[in-house]
Every structure is written in structure tokens, then in C-alpha cells.
Amino acid sequence: MSNYTADSAAINRVLTDYVEGMTFADEARLRQAFHPSCKIIGNYHGELEWASLDDFIGAIKAESPPAEGAPPVWELKSLDITGDSAVAKVTDDFMGMRFTDYLSLLRVGSQWAIINKLYYLHE
Template sequence: MIDQTADIAAITRVVEHYVDGMVFADESLLREAFHPSCKIIGHYHRELEWLSLDEFIGAIKAEGPAEEGTAPFWEIRTLDITGDSAVAKVVDDYLGMRFTDYLSLLKIDQQWVIINKLYYLHV
């Protein structure tokens, strides 16, 4: 049996950076969590979004950061790791909205990064 403890911890940090970066409009955390060539895809208020990382960061920055002292809500519901590939199902809140995110991750140069985000906005 393979011990994936270090990979689980590293992926958890990536997810935390992603959610904190989104909630607090922190571009550096978002760029750390995502691969530069990633795509962010889903229906946002019934309109299809197919965003690059720069477009996603721009949209997050336009909304602005949450109030200081805000405790971001997120939870990894499932995590499947095979070698240097992983998929995480994450539930998180952003601007009063609840999302389910399916994050594809890849370990590149010993660093886990999100290579794609497919999301569902709960209505």
C-alpha cells in the first residue's frame, strides 16, 4: 500500500490557497494554486463560463475581498489520487453562494497544481 499522506496534505494546501485566494481576492494565492494554462468552466447564473486563469482572477478581483475576519468555508468531499494525478470534489462558499467544484490536479516538479476547475453553482 502506498502512503499518500504527504500528497493529501499538499493537495489540501492547494485547495486552501484556492479558496482563500478567491474569498480574499488574493491573486498570488490563486496563481500558486492554479496552473497558468488551466480553465475554469461552469454555468454562472445560467450563463456558460469558460475562463482562463487571467479572466478568473480578473473576475475575482472585480468582486473584491471578503471582510477581514471572514472564515472561508470549504470542505474536500472526495479525493482520488493516482500517481501524479488527482481529482478533488470540493464544496465551498463564495459571496454567499455555494459551489461544488471538481478540481483536476497534476503534480508537476513535485508541486501539486489545479489544471482544471469544473464547477456547479447551487441555486
């Protein structure tokens, strides 16, 4: 397996942890997907949100997640990997809202982690 293929598979696991962690309010999976110092940035219903990981997880946990069996709706639109850096464009549905996420990822040691999330809320 090439490095690109191995990195793509590892990043896909991080993205799955992110989307499923968000969908099911699973704090452990969200913490596994994100670097602890990450930022979550976007305009949420017209208000600038510049959140820490703890803020983001708190907001997710405050929502009522769907039943564990309901699969999340998401799609990886693009993935660009250069060495130990990557950018993924993901669309996902969360609590009746549609988002486009631009996720910056970095390989830290042997693990990939989301270090920045810039999102657009489709209204």
C-alpha cells in the same frame, strides 16, 4: 509518511490556497494554486463560462471580498489520487453563492497544481 499521506497534505495546501485566495481576492495565492494554462468551466447563472486563469482572477478581484478575518466556508468532499494525478470535490461558499467544484490536479515537478476547475453553482 506515505506518499499518499504526503500528497494529500500537499493537495490540501493547494486547495487552501485556492479557497482562501478566492475568498480574499489574493491573486498570488490563486496563481500559486492553479497551473497558468488551466481552465475554469461551468454554467454561471445559466451562461456557459469557459475562463482562463486571468479571466477568473479578474472576476474575483472585481468582487468585494469579505474582511480578511472572516474564514472561508468550504469542505473537501472527496479526494482521489493516482500517481501524479488527482481529483478533488470541494464545496465552498463565495459571495453568497454555493458552489461544488471538481478540481483536476497534476503534480508538475514537485508541486501540485489545479489544472482544471469544473464547477456547479447551486441556485
